[in-house]
Amino acid sequence: MSDITNQSLFELTSNIKEKKLSSEEITKAFINRAEKSKKLNVYVTDNFEKAIDQSKKFDSNPNLDFKLPGIPIAVKDLFCTNGVRTTAGSKILNNFVPTYESTVTQNLWGQGAILLGKLNCDEFAMGSSNETSFFGNVQNPVGENLVPGGSSGGSSAAVAANLTPVTIGTDTGGSIRQPASFTGTVGLKPTYGSCSRYGIVAFASSLDQAGPMTKNVRDCSMLLEVISSFDQKDSTSIDYKRNNYSKELSKDIKGKKIGIPKEYRVDNMPEEIEHLWKNGISYAKDCGAEIIDISLPHTNYALPTYYIVAPAEASSNLARYDGVKYGFRSPGQNLIEMYEKTRSEGFGDEVKRRIMIGTYVLSSGYYDAYYLKAQKVRQLIKKDFDDAFSKVDAILTPSTPSSAFKIGEKTNDPVSMYLNDIFTVPINLAGLPGISIPAGKDKNNYPLGLQVIGKPFDEQNILNISYALEDKINFKNDISDWWLSE
Amino acid sequence: MSKNSEYLIERENKQYEVIIGLEVHAQVTSESKLFSQSSTKFGAEPNTQVSLVDAAFPGMLPVINEFCIEQAIKTGIGLKAKINKKSVFDRKNYFYADLPQGYQISQYKYPIVGEGKVILDMPNGQKEIGIERLHLEQDAGKSIHDIDPNNTLVDLNRSGVALMEIVSKPDLRSPDEVNVYIKKLRSIMRYLGTCDGNMQEGSLRADVNVSVRLKGETEFGTRCEIKNVNSIKFMQMAIISEANRQIDLLEEGKEIDQETRLFDTKRNETRSMRSKEDAHDYRYFPDPDLLPLEISQELIEKIKSDIPELPDEKKKRFIDKFNLSPYEATILVSDIETSNFFEEVIKNSDVKLATNWITGELFAVLNEKNLEISQSPVSAKNLSKLINLIKDGTISGKIAKTVFEQMIDGDQDPLLIVKEKGLKQESDPKAIEELINKVIENNSDKVAEYKSGKDKLFGFFVGQAMKESKGKGNPQLINKILKEKLNG
Numbered sequence: 001m002s003d004i005t006n007q008s009l010f011e012l013t014s015n016i017k018e019k020k021l022s023s024e025e026i027t028k029a030f031i032n033r034a035e036k037s038k039k040l041n042v043y044v045t046d047n048f049e050k051a052i053d054q055s056k057k058f059d060s061n062p063n064l065d066f067k068l069p070g071i072p073i074a075v076k077d078l079f080c081t082n083g084v085r086t087t088a089g090s091k092i093l094n095n096f097v098p099t100y101e102s103t104v105t106q107n108l109w110g111q112g113a114i115l116l117g118k119l120n121c122d123e124f125a126m127g128s129s130n131e132t133s134f135f136g137n138v139q140n141p142v143g144e145n146l147v148p149g150g151s152s153g154g155s156s157a158a159v160a161a162n163l164t165p166v167t168i169g170t171d172t173g174g175s176i177r178q179p180a181s182f183t184g185t186v187g188l189k190p191t192y193g194s195c196s197r198y199g200i201v202a203f204a205s206s207l208d209q210a211g212p213m214t215k216n217v218r219d220c221s222m223l224l225e226v227i228s229s230f231d232q233k234d235s236t237s238i239d240y241k242r243n244n245y246s247k248e249l250s251k252d253i254k255g256k257k258i259g260i261p262k263e264y265r266v267d268n269m270p271e272e273i274e275h276l277w278k279n280g281i282s283y284a285k286d287c288g289a290e291i292i293d294i295s296l297p298h299t300n301y302a303l304p305t306y307y308i309v310a311p312a313e314a315s316s317n318l319a320r321y322d323g324v325k326y327g328f329r330s331p332g333q334n335l336i337e338m339y340e341k342t343r344s345e346g347f348g349d350e351v352k353r354r355i356m357i358g359t360y361v362l363s364s365g366y367y368d369a370y371y372l373k374a375q376k377v378r379q380l381i382k383k384d385f386d387d388a389f390s391k392v393d394a395i396l397t398p399s400t401p402s403s404a405f406k407i408g409e410k411t412n413d414p415v416s417m418y419l420n421d422i423f424t425v426p427i428n429l430a431g432l433p434g435i436s437i438p439a440g441k442d443k444n445n446y447p448l449g450l451q452v453i454g455k456p457f458d459e460q461n462i463l464n465i466s467y468a469l470e471d472k473i474n475f476k477n478d479i480s481d482w483w484l485s486e
Numbered sequence: 487m488s489k490n491s492e493y494l495i496e497r498e499n500k501q502y503e504v505i506i507g508l509e510v511h512a513q514v515t516s517e518s519k520l521f522s523q524s525s526t527k528f529g530a531e532p533n534t535q536v537s538l539v540d541a542a543f544p545g546m547l548p549v550i551n552e553f554c555i556e557q558a559i560k561t562g563i564g565l566k567a568k569i570n571k572k573s574v575f576d577r578k579n580y581f582y583a584d585l586p587q588g589y590q591i592s593q594y595k596y597p598i599v600g601e602g603k604v605i606l607d608m609p610n611g612q613k614e615i616g617i618e619r620l621h622l623e624q625d626a627g628k629s630i631h632d633i634d635p636n637n638t639l640v641d642l643n644r645s646g647v648a649l650m651e652i653v654s655k656p657d658l659r660s661p662d663e664v665n666v667y668i669k670k671l672r673s674i675m676r677y678l679g680t681c682d683g684n685m686q687e688g689s690l691r692a693d694v695n696v697s698v699r700l701k702g703e704t705e706f707g708t709r710c711e712i713k714n715v716n717s718i719k720f721m722q723m724a725i726i727s728e729a730n731r732q733i734d735l736l737e738e739g740k741e742i743d744q745e746t747r748l749f750d751t752k753r754n755e756t757r758s759m760r761s762k763e764d765a766h767d768y769r770y771f772p773d774p775d776l777l778p779l780e781i782s783q784e785l786i787e788k789i790k791s792d793i794p795e796l797p798d799e800k801k802k803r804f805i806d807k808f809n810l811s812p813y814e815a816t817i818l819v820s821d822i823e824t825s826n827f828f829e830e831v832i833k834n835s836d837v838k839l840a841t842n843w844i845t846g847e848l849f850a851v852l853n854e855k856n857l858e859i860s861q862s863p864v865s866a867k868n869l870s871k872l873i874n875l876i877k878d879g880t881i882s883g884k885i886a887k888t889v890f891e892q893m894i895d896g897d898q899d900p901l902l903i904v905k906e907k908g909l910k911q912e913s914d915p916k917a918i919e920e921l922i923n924k925v926i927e928n929n930s931d932k933v934a935e936y937k938s939g940k941d942k943l944f945g946f947f948v949g950q951a952m953k954e955s956k957g958k959g960n961p962q963l964i965n966k967i968l969k970e971k972l973n974g
Contacts, residue, residue: 080545093544100538102545199545205774234547235776313774316577319588320542324640335583335638362579362769371771 004029005162009071009219012165016062016069023062023070023114026165027055030072030116034163039483040139042154042163044077045085046117054114066112067226074164076155077118078125079105079210080199084115088201089123089133089151092321092328092346102199103231104168104210111226116164120154123348124318125175125203127151128420129410132350137407141479142183142446146404149179155213156183160479166214166223170200172207173306174400174424177436180213181399181449184438184477186220186466187213189424191456192431193238196231202317204310205236207428217437217467221245224459243460251468254288258465259392263299264423266401273398273448276440280396280450283472284465292392296384301377302426307418308361308374309429314351315358321346353414382430389455394465397423399436399449423451433459437466438475447477491610493660494701495729497737501701504729505709506658506694508721510671512650512681513625513689514557520624520648521548521591528687532630532641540646542586547775550575554648557680558598558622559781559789561650564674564796565617567602569786573621575776579769584627584640592651594770597621598779604654604674605798606666607816615667616655625649644688650681656695656706661722668692668718669820673797677822691716696728698736707732708742712749712756724749728756800825808837817845823859830866835873843873847890863894872900880904881911882961913960915967921954922947922967936972947972 004026007015015021031048051072058070080086080098087093101109109115122132130138130153138153140146141161148157152169156179159167169176171189180187188211195210202208212223225246230239260281265274281291323329323342330345332338347355361370388395401422410417427434432453439450450469454462494501519526522539539546562569574596577589599620606613627645629638652671658664672683672690683690697709712728715721727749732742746765747756760766772778795803797819804815804825818841819825831840848869852859872889875881881889881904889903904910912918925947926933936943951964 080543086544088544096544098543098545100543197545198547201544202775233549235549236774312771316579316589316769316771319579319581320544320586322581322583322588324583325541325586326543339581359769362771364767364769367769367771 005033007165008215009068009166009222012071013067013069013222016071017064023055023058023072024052026070027051027072027114027116030164034116036484036486037161037163039485040141040157040161040163041136042119042138042158042161043074043117044087044089044120044135044154047084047115048117051114051116058112058114063112067222068108068111068113070112070114071165072114072116073108074116074119074155074158074167075105075108076121076152076167076169078121078170078201079168080201081105081115081118084118086118086201087135088125089121089135090321090347090351091134092342093201094134094328096327098199100199103196103229103233104200104227106199107227107229108168119152119158119164119167121169122151122153122175123351124201124314125151125170125172125208126314126350126354128174128178128417129405129407130154130179131407131411132348134348139407139483140183140404141483142404142477143444144482145407146446147182147407149182149404151175152179152187152213156180156185156187159183159185159213159215160477161483166212166219168210168223168227169213170203170208170210171424171428172203172310173428174421176211176213177424177434177449177451178400178420180436181438181447182404184447184475185213185215186217186435186437187211188220188224188435188459188463189427189433190224190228190459191238191433192428193236194228194242194433194457194459196229196234196237198231198233204313205317206313207306207310209428217463217470218246218249220435220466221249221463224463228459238457240457245460245463248460249467250464251287251471253284253465253468256289256394256461256465257292257392258284258289259292259294259388259395261294261296261299261388261395261397263296264397266422269401270442272440272442273401276448276450277396277398279473280439280469283469284396286472287468289465294388294392294395296381296388296426298377298380298384299426302381302429303418303422305374305377305381306421306425306429307357308370309378311354311358312362312371313358315355315362318347318351318355350414378429381426385426385430385432385453393455394458394462395453397451397453399423399451403442403444403446403448427451427453432456433462435462435466437470437473438477439469439473440475445478447475491608493662495698495733497733502698502729502733503701503703504659504725505656505697505699505706506664506725507656507709508654508658508664508667508695509693510652510654510668511691511693512561512652512671512675512683514554514622514648514650515680515682516551516554516557516648518551518553519646520551520554520622522646524646526647530643532639532643534643536642536645540586540642542588548591548773550776550779551648554622555598555779555781556785556789557648558620558650559786560678560793561652561675561680562599562602562620563790563793564678564680565599565602565604565620565652567617567620568600569781570596570598570600571781571783572596573598573779573781575622575773575779576770577773580766582626582629583638584629584642584645586627586642586645590624590626591773591776592623593621596778598781604667604670606663606670607812608663608666613663615657615663618653618655620650620652623649623651656697661725664694664721664725665718668721670797673820673822677794677796685717688716692721694721694724696725696732697742698729698732708744710742710744710756711746713746713759715749720749720751723751723754724756727754731756808832808841810837810841814841814845821859827859827862827866831870831873833870835870836877839873839876840870843869847887851894863897864890865897868893868897868899875900875904879911879913879960879962881909882957885909885911885957909958911960912955912958913963915963918951918955918959918963918967921959922951922964922971925950925954926971933972944968944972
């Protein structure tokens with residue numbers, strides 16, 4: 001048997017079900033490795049002691065019907081966890097311990113999973129490199145001083161470095177798929193309304209979705225099956241019949257029509273990305289899929305639209321962090337001074353930048369020109385996809401316009417940072433499911449991802465296409481464990 | 487409306503008209519809040535009716551309470567208004583310590599209810615007041631500044647409670663109309679059970695928009711908004727004071743600034759709260775946590791079929807069926823409890839007498855004791871018994887008043903009182919004839935005077951006969967027999 005922490009979720013659950021491994025052995029193995037991996041800075045808060053207790057409890061009376069029997073899982077620190085500090089990567093929630101559990105994490109524990117700890121992320125999920133976190137940047141296990149992507153950077157690094165078997169992140173404009181692409185892992189953003197937003201610290205409510213981040217496509221299907229559920233506590237949750245994704249997972253994609261959008265060939269796109277995409281297309285053909293050229297004419301407007309809609313919602317969503325009720329407070333002589341000091345000291349630069357952008361675009365006199373127009377463009381972008389999906393079953397694109405960059409490389413250039421999301425934001429704006437799978441490497445041997453985009457609620461189809469491509473691509477992440485300490 | 491009833495403020499041969507529009511905030515009668523399941527009960531210990539949603543904890547999401555939606559639709563139907571099949575909840579963004587989300591969920595561009603109307607019964611006829619819109623919104627919490635010397639305390643019990651904001655058109659022209667309008671609105675909502683209208687508990691409060699213009703002018707003047715006035719009396723005082731302030735400014739040749747003002751009840755004057763330049767930019771935008779609200783025709787029809795008879799229809803029925811005067815009918819229907827009481831009484835008794843007794847004796851007692859009709863010391867059942875005793879001649883109206891006074895003390899059965907005290911009316915013609923004979927015997931001089939033409943003395947004989955019967959003689963019988971005797 002290979003090292004425990006190398007194993008996929010599928011292998012671990014099989015080993016538990018076959019009683020070859022105990023939950024305690026698995027939990028301790030991941031904790032041991034985490035103790036030696038502090039350099040990566042993936043954990044904001046660990047739950048190791050409680051996790052070991054829970055694993056022992058599981059082993060004493062194991063329920064093997066669970067889908068995640070005794071499996072330890074670390075989650076992004078944007079999910080509220082009952083009794084375990086939840087910071088959203090921000091100073092303003094540095095001391096916040098929820099008395100409630102998010103629906104998505106509750107779904108994990110309800111299927112036998114055990115909380116390992118809370119993973120680092122960009123502050124309030126605003127960032128593409130995990131550098132905006134109050135708790136410091138995260139190292140990409142792929143190479144020293146590389147960013148792991150963001151905002152779910154702690155999550156992607158933790159999966160790639162074998163510090164958790166799988167994890168869940170959140171994706172508002174690419175925050176699952178881009179870090180997955182940067183770390184050679186799999187990340188899926190489900191259809192908007194598939195996973196409940198209840199108990200997830202909100203960034204941009206009309207875009208936020210939780211999703212699985214895993215080592216491979218099969219694990220991804222297993223985890224999605226657990227976390228996706230209809231929830232009356234979230235008015236935007238959609239009541240539809242969810243598939244048994246892992247059971248229905250199939251590499252047979254013969255006859256599937258896959259669209260290739262010409263607008264995704266952006267200027268200055270590195271040749272290796274172009275190459276990666278071509279390879280993906282030929283693998284899809286090899287699998288019997290039909291390749292169809294399509295057009296998504298409003299693609300160019302997606303990024304500016306996103307950077308109006310998301311900050312607008314964020315500026316309002318973050319108004320509740322005012323020092324009055326919970327979290328960080330900096331005292332003042334009066335209410336206004338307390339607000340100003342609390343929010344000036346409690347939020348980092350990127351969050352403040354987006355609050356200011358959002359406040360501006362919603363202001364009277366600017367609302368029509370920015371927010372309202374952005375909403376109209378959003379409808380056009382959505383219509384582009386609707387039209388495309390009348391001809392194809394799925395769309396294949398690169399996940400990101402580049403591989404992981406160096407820590408600090410883009411921190412002073414927000415716009416170049418925002419450009420990272422160029423292939424992922426349209427999918428959030430349209431509310432569609434999208435998955436990033438590792439598909440190759442650049443000249444530095446850094447991973448690159450391909451994105452498969454599906455029709456609403458058609459996660460099964462993009463999982464199947466990814467499953468088939470994964471098999472053909474046969475990607476191997478060679479990670480040297482350079483960060484390990486004794 | 488006739489000219490002489492116009493409310494005008496005079497200044498050196500000039501007459502100013504006052505234009506008033508009201509934004510009434512009415513708390514929706516509902517067990518739980520607009521977007522959470524917390525209780526809305528009034529008067530609980532601070533911060534005991536607060537859910538994680540109400541306190542805006544991270545990741546908490548609003549979920550619409552459908553009952554509140556139905557209540558708003560019901561109210562809209564009561565205001566004869568258009569129900570919008572699609573409406574949108576927006577966020578109104580501003581910072582305040584008792585606003586936990588940092589925004590209030592309200593409806594801005596697309597309210598749930600559109601244009602409607604309210605009919606006012608004024609002394610000289612009816613007047614229609616237009617309703618601009620009705621929308622749903624969350625109430626804020628309460629900031630308490632006077633408990634801790636160094637801190638403001640916050641009570642979030644009210645945070646998230648559903649309010650209906652009912653916006654009138656600028657159709658009101660006097661403090662009297664405002665009085666009748668608020669009472670009518672309150673009456674309609676109490677009939678519907680959509681707002682208890684309790685002003686002491688803050689269930690009904692209003693922002694008052696006031697402007698003035700010279701009589702005959704057709705353009706509106708610049709208006710000022712007086713925020714959060716919580717009694718009809720204060721609304722009227724605020725209007726008079728604000729209108730006079732504006733007129734004084736105009737008379738001095740000054741301009742009126744459009745601004746938000748507060749009414750100082752102690753000084754009986756309004757003062758500036760913030761100018762137009764300082765007005766908040768609320769940055770309204772559709773709440774992305776809530777989908778647009780879609781209302782089906784079936785739901786509207788279902789609610790319509792459950793709408794009880796409303797004051798205007800009830801008034802018409804009372805006039806048509808019971809032959810009441812419009813004045814009497816207006817009084818009886820103004821409050822649902824009163825009209826219910828009235829209908830209970832007349833189930834088994836005479837309508838005319840019931841009307842007189844309820845609007846007369848009973849109202850006097852309620853007024854005196856400062857009671858609502860629901861707290862009436864005399865039950866409908868016993869009042870109808872009393873009326874029947876009058877009607878069937880068991881007691882006279884005069885004796886009935888004595889009986890009524892005793893009934894007040896513990897809702898006693900009038901029959902028992904009459905029996906115990908021997909107050910039964912004497913209606914035996916023989917007995918009446920006997921006592922009349924006695925009166926005629928004892929007053930032979932007056933009889934002579936009467937017979938010689940002094941008709942006025944008839945009343946004297948009635949009085950004497952009544953006295954002789956110790957007040958129990960049947961007045962009709964006394965009249966009849968006296969006439970026969972004296973004229974015969």
